Amino acid sequence: MPNDEKPVLVTGGAGYIGSHTCKALAAAGYTPITYDSLCRGNAWAVRYGPLEVGDLMDGERLRDVIHKHAPIGVIHFAAFSYVGESTGDPLLYYRNNVAGTATLLRAMQVEGIKRFVFSSTCATYGTPERTPIDEDCPQRPINPYGHSKLMVEQIMRDCARAGHLDAIALRYFNAAGADAAAEIGEAHNPETHLIPLALGAAKGTCPPLTVFGDDHDTPDGTCIRDYIHVSDLSDAHVAALARTGKGPGFDALNLGTGTGVSVRDVIDMTREITGREVPHSYGPRRKGDPSALVADPSRAFATLDWKPSHSDLSNILQTAWAWMERERRMPPTTRLAQAAKGAR
Ligand SMILES: NC(=O)c1ccc[n+]([C@@H]2O[C@H](COP(=O)([O-])OP(=O)(O)OC[C@H]3O[C@@H](n4cnc5c(N)ncnc54)[C@H](O)[C@@H]3O)[C@@H](O)[C@H]2O)c1
Numbered sequence: 318m319p320n321d322e323k324p325v326l327v328t329g330g331a332g333y334i335g336s337h338t339c340k341a342l343a344a345a346g347y348t349p350i351t352y353d354s355l356c357r358g359n360a361w362a363v364r365y366g367p368l369e370v371g372d373l374m375d376g377e378r379l380r381d382v383i384h385k386h387a388p389i390g391v392i393h394f395a396a397f398s399y400v401g402e403s404t405g406d407p408l409l410y411y412r413n414n415v416a417g418t419a420t421l422l423r424a425m426q427v428e429g430i431k432r433f434v435f436s437s438t439c440a441t442y443g444t445p446e447r448t449p450i451d452e453d454c455p456q457r458p459i460n461p462y463g464h465s466k467l468m469v470e471q472i473m474r475d476c477a478r479a480g481h482l483d484a485i486a487l488r489y490f491n492a493a494g495a496d497a498a499a500e501i502g503e504a505h506n507p508e509t510h511l512i513p514l515a516l517g518a519a520k521g522t523c524p525p526l527t528v529f530g531d532d533h534d535t536p537d538g539t540c541i542r543d544y545i546h547v548s549d550l551s552d553a554h555v556a557a558l559a560r561t562g563k564g565p566g567f568d569a570l571n572l573g574t575g576t577g578v579s580v581r582d583v584i585d586m587t588r589e590i591t592g593r594e595v596p597h598s599y600g601p602r603r604k605g606d607p608s609a610l611v612a613d614p615s616r617a618f619a620t621l622d623w624k625p626s627h628s629d630l631s632n633i634l635q636t637a638w639a640w641m642e643r644e645r646r647m648p649p650t651t652r653l654a655q656a657a658k659g660a661r
């Protein structure tokens with residue numbers, strides 16, 4: 318069935334993964350309606366459908382927007398996602414990520430919307446019992462951010478059991494890279510993720526990189542992660558949305574590649590892609606950093622009939638580098654507005 322004109326509500330569509338998913342939705346013929354407070358997102362990233370500015374905690378506004386656009390379903394990215402911040406201010410995370418999602422789900426229930434795709438995370442596994450991590454691995458988060466996402470999964474299960482929700486939780490591993498056309502990309506403030514920090518160190522726009530530990534139980538002593546290209550993640554969301562619509566239920570799927578990459582590998586490949594040295598030094602381990610997090614994504618491959626096709630490390634770094642070059646050329650007013658927003 319063609320998707321022409323089918324509206325989909327995308328909370329957090331002004332953020333990194335949300336904006337890329339809006340592009341993928343538009344390419345698949347849907348109309349993505351972004352609902353975002355812009356507290357950590359960027360209005361310039363909303364290019365593929367309308368923007369409705371509003372907060373997750375504002376149930377009345379959510380109901381009005383749902384009523385106005387009559388979406389077929391909701392893809393829910395809006396959340397806070399800094400592990401360190403969540404440890405210092407847990408209530409910020411439980412309020413925004415848990416109470417905010419409950420408010421959204423209530424608005425959906427009142428308006429009769431059941432189809433729901435949720436941004437969960439590998440952080441729900443904590444320090445995993447086994448690697449690669451499959452979906453049946455025990456979920457024992459080790460920080461409030463991971464707990465907040467696991468709590469939402471529980472809420473989703475309960476709502477599905479009550480017949481109110483037809484939902485899929487997508488547990489992402491490490492999102493990275495940027496849109497191939499460099500129209501959008503990662504623009505967090507502050508930036509804490511390895512790949513933009515390594516590229517920024519090579520470019521000279523970020524301080525030298527600190528590698529968090531070289532004494533991990535891994536072949537080169539640095540942490541291993543499963544980096545998945547943001548465009549592959551976006552395609553998986555479109556596939557997950559298409560899979561809902563058959564009636565109430567809950568499923569959870571790991572979105573990763575199944576391949577582990579070390580911090581050392583990232584530094585080496587960054588040097589190769591940029592042709593520049595990556596100034597770096599070795600520091601202590603980061604608190605709460607598991608040595609290795611690698612997905613077993615076979616269930617997602619089978620369920621969604623999807624496979625990552627943009628996620629080799631060189632493509633991730635090339636697209637992120639192209640975006641960084643492009644971002645620097647943004648009009649000064651855009652950069653000034655962003656800087657002012659970051660300072661608030
Ligand atoms: N980036 C990753 O590697 C990664 C990994 C696993 C899971 N996730 C999850 O994926 C989702 C998207 O991550 P991202 O990196 O794109 O984050 P992001 O910060 O770039 O985007 C989040 C967006 O949500 C909006 N938002 C936050 N709270 C809101 C509220 N109360 N009301 C309305 N809008 C609000 C922000 O303004 C922002 O535009 C998050 O839920 C995150 O926890 C991300």
Ligand SMILES: O=c1ccn([C@@H]2O[C@H](COP(=O)(O)OP(=O)(O)O[C@H]3O[C@H](CO)[C@H](O)[C@H](O)[C@H]3O)[C@@H](O)[C@H]2O)c(=O)[nH]1
Pocket residue numbers: 398400438439440490491492509510511512514526527528529530540541542580603606
């Ligand atoms: O300056 C840095 C930044 C990161 N790293 C290392 O690089 C790897 C990747 O770190 P990121 O901060 O980029 O990503 P995380 O694996 O910590 O975070 C990911 O998993 C988290 C849950 O654990 C959240 O879901 C988060 O949004 C998601 O990006 C880690 O081994 C980290 O120790 C460094 O060595 N130096």
